[in-house]
Amino acid sequence: MRAMLTIAARELGASFRLPVGWLTLAFFLLVSGIVFGVLVLTPGQPASMRTFFMVAGWLLLPVAPAISMRALSEELRAGTLESLMASPASDAAIVMGKFLACVATLVLMLVPTLAHVLILAGLAQPAMDFGPVLAGYLSLVLVGTFYLAIGLFFSSLTSSQTLAFLGTLFTLLLVLLLPVIPPGTLPEGVRAALAKLAAGSRAGEFARGVVDTGHVVFFLAGAVVFLVATHASVQSRRWR
Amino acid sequence: MLRVQDVTKRFGRHLAVDRASFEVGQGEVVGLLGPNGAGKTTIIRMITGTVPPDAGAVSVHGLDSMAQSRQVRGLIGYMPESAPLYGEMRVDSYLRHRGKLFGMARSDLAGALRRELDRCMISDVARSRIATLSKGYRQRVALAAALLHQPKVLILDEPTNALDPAQVRQTRALIREVARTTTLLLSSHVLSEVERVCDRVVVLAAGRIRADMPLAMLAGTGERVFNVEARQEAHPSSAASESLDAGALEQALSRDAGARALERHDLAQNWTRWRLGVPSVSATDPRETIARVLARAGWLARELSEERPSLERAFERLTSGGDAPSESVARGEAASGGAA
Numbered sequence: 001m002r003a004m005l006t007i008a009a010r011e012l013g014a015s016f017r018l019p020v021g022w023l024t025l026a027f028f029l030l031v032s033g034i035v036f037g038v039l040v041l042t043p044g045q046p047a048s049m050r051t052f053f054m055v056a057g058w059l060l061l062p063v064a065p066a067i068s069m070r071a072l073s074e075e076l077r078a079g080t081l082e083s084l085m086a087s088p089a090s091d092a093a094i095v096m097g098k099f100l101a102c103v104a105t106l107v108l109m110l111v112p113t114l115a116h117v118l119i120l121a122g123l124a125q126p127a128m129d130f131g132p133v134l135a136g137y138l139s140l141v142l143v144g145t146f147y148l149a150i151g152l153f154f155s156s157l158t159s160s161q162t163l164a165f166l167g168t169l170f171t172l173l174l175v176l177l178l179p180v181i182p183p184g185t186l187p188e189g190v191r192a193a194l195a196k197l198a199a200g201s202r203a204g205e206f207a208r209g210v211v212d213t214g215h216v217v218f219f220l221a222g223a224v225v226f227l228v229a230t231h232a233s234v235q236s237r238r239w240r
Numbered sequence: 241m242l243r244v245q246d247v248t249k250r251f252g253r254h255l256a257v258d259r260a261s262f263e264v265g266q267g268e269v270v271g272l273l274g275p276n277g278a279g280k281t282t283i284i285r286m287i288t289g290t291v292p293p294d295a296g297a298v299s300v301h302g303l304d305s306m307a308q309s310r311q312v313r314g315l316i317g318y319m320p321e322s323a324p325l326y327g328e329m330r331v332d333s334y335l336r337h338r339g340k341l342f343g344m345a346r347s348d349l350a351g352a353l354r355r356e357l358d359r360c361m362i363s364d365v366a367r368s369r370i371a372t373l374s375k376g377y378r379q380r381v382a383l384a385a386a387l388l389h390q391p392k393v394l395i396l397d398e399p400t401n402a403l404d405p406a407q408v409r410q411t412r413a414l415i416r417e418v419a420r421t422t423t424l425l426l427s428s429h430v431l432s433e434v435e436r437v438c439d440r441v442v443v444l445a446a447g448r449i450r451a452d453m454p455l456a457m458l459a460g461t462g463e464r465v466f467n468v469e470a471r472q473e474a475h476p477s478s479a480a481s482e483s484l485d486a487g488a489l490e491q492a493l494s495r496d497a498g499a500r501a502l503e504r505h506d507l508a509q510n511w512t513r514w515r516l517g518v519p520s521v522s523a524t525d526p527r528e529t530i531a532r533v534l535a536r537a538g539w540l541a542r543e544l545s546e547e548r549p550s551l552e553r554a555f556e557r558l559t560s561g562g563d564a565p566s567e568s569v570a571r572g573e574a575a576s577g578g579a580a
Contacts (some may be wrong), residue, residue, distance in 0.1 A: 084341075086313055
């Protein structure tokens with residue numbers, strides 16, 4: 001436990017000691033700020049952050065891989081993973097520590113957007129409904145957790161951050177495009193099963209303020225699957 | 241203390257380590273010596289539990305390095321080759337981070353940090369970012385990190401690789417200092433490094449252990465080397481029973497003195513210089529026999545001297561390929577003395 005937190009703390013510190021962390025944050029805040037100013041803050045409309053959460057969900061596509069790409073790839077490139085694996089920290093502590101740091105980075109990136117909520121709440125007439133806002137943030141964190149787990153897995157496969165980023169991004173796009181498969185191209189059973197894996201529509205429902213336990217379980221279970229895969233990938237380095 | 245028993249490791253079709261066995265006793269300073277690619281790092285990785293052996297076992301303090309991997313890792317201080325560090329961290333934060341990974345209590349950490357900053361002479365850069373440090377400093381930071389939790393066994397993999405001569409001197413001095421109080425396994429392809437620090441040496445070539453003995457004995461193994469400078473006399477003295485040319489002289493030396501020509505150089509004014517290798521078993525002084533052969537052949541010697549036994553030569557001979565089958569590991573008497 002202590003090893004995990006030690007690793008997480010170091011990783012979190014590293015992501016904000018390097019320009020890439022700040023650049024990702026700036027990029028995310030800039031675009032989400034423009035969306036808020038132009039699309040959300042419109043007079044005469046009901047006070048709703050729905051558009052913001054929709055767009056922020058899309059922004060996670062490049063942001064999540066950008067957060068996770070460093071985690072293990074950089075350790076592999078610099079050779080520091082060997083020191084880490086020669087310490088008494090378990091492989092699970094290494095993976096969970098890295099993952100925790102990625103999720104914490106994402107949450108820290110979302111914190112400044114609370115300013116948007118405050119601005120909207122201050123201007124809203126009549127008073128705004130905070131339920132959908134809470135659901136929206138929950139969705140971003142859940143979807144982000146899933147994306148980051150995928151990103152961490154790719155980061156464990158290669159010492160190239162670029163490859164880890166691209167691998168994650170294309171996998172995420174694939175997951176989002178699954179429901180678009182036209183009927184008839186695949187056996188119906190397979191198509192239906194794949195459509196169930198579609199993360200996009202699930203994330204969309206969150207943004208509308210619908211918290212469905214099925215969706216919550218989907219994203220958390222998806223994250224667990226990729227964390228287990230990451231653990232296997234890290235552990236396999238001891239067996240090669 | 242540290243026992244490596246019949247470990248074998250194969251990477252695909254490449255046999256990296258072949259049935260290697262050796263021990264490092266409490267307080268011993270042992271060099272793991274071999275050319276690049278001999279399997280030193282693979283052996284070290286099997287000790288630190290980052291690579292499992294295909295066969296055989298490694299134990300540290302009686303704990304198996306695979307079955308009780310995490311306990312074993314806690315007992316070892318390990319500095320990997322090229323000392324990889326987190327460049328964006330400050331030296332003291334990095335050391336604190338390593339201490340916590342090894343489960344050190346916060347109260348012990350402060351004292352240990354001061355001790356190692358001091359001992360490794362890096363107090364002046366404690367607040368510097370690692371990325372801004374020179375290679376020599378980084379090496380010392382990595383060493384401090386390996387020493388922080390007071391490991392039972394310290395393992396250094398090529399600690400002076402890629403350092404400049406001044407940094408090499410500093411790092412070696414530091415290792416010598418550390419070696420006085422720690423059990424140390426030091427891997428290196430540089431002989432002089434092992435020579436200056438270690439009591440005992442395990443020589444590795446092509447994945448096999450070729451020798452395991454105290455350094456002094458290693459230098460004395462194998463053949464003795466003599467330097468001879470001589471020329472064929474135009475008017476041989478009465479002592480000469482025959483008049484041989486250089487080639488025939490070499491044959492005569494081989495026949496009568498058991499000497500083989502390692503090198504031959506033709507010098508000015510018909511002088512010829514040889515380096516002769518003579519098996520060290522011979523009871524009489526080989527110089528006498530060589531002198532006799534020269535005189536008989538009608539050659540005048542102006543130099544006949546023995547080269548100081550050198551570790552380099554022993555190392556070259558041991559690692560130069562197939563002349564030492566794996567079954568006949570050269571072992572010194574003291575090799576088994578330091579059992580764990």
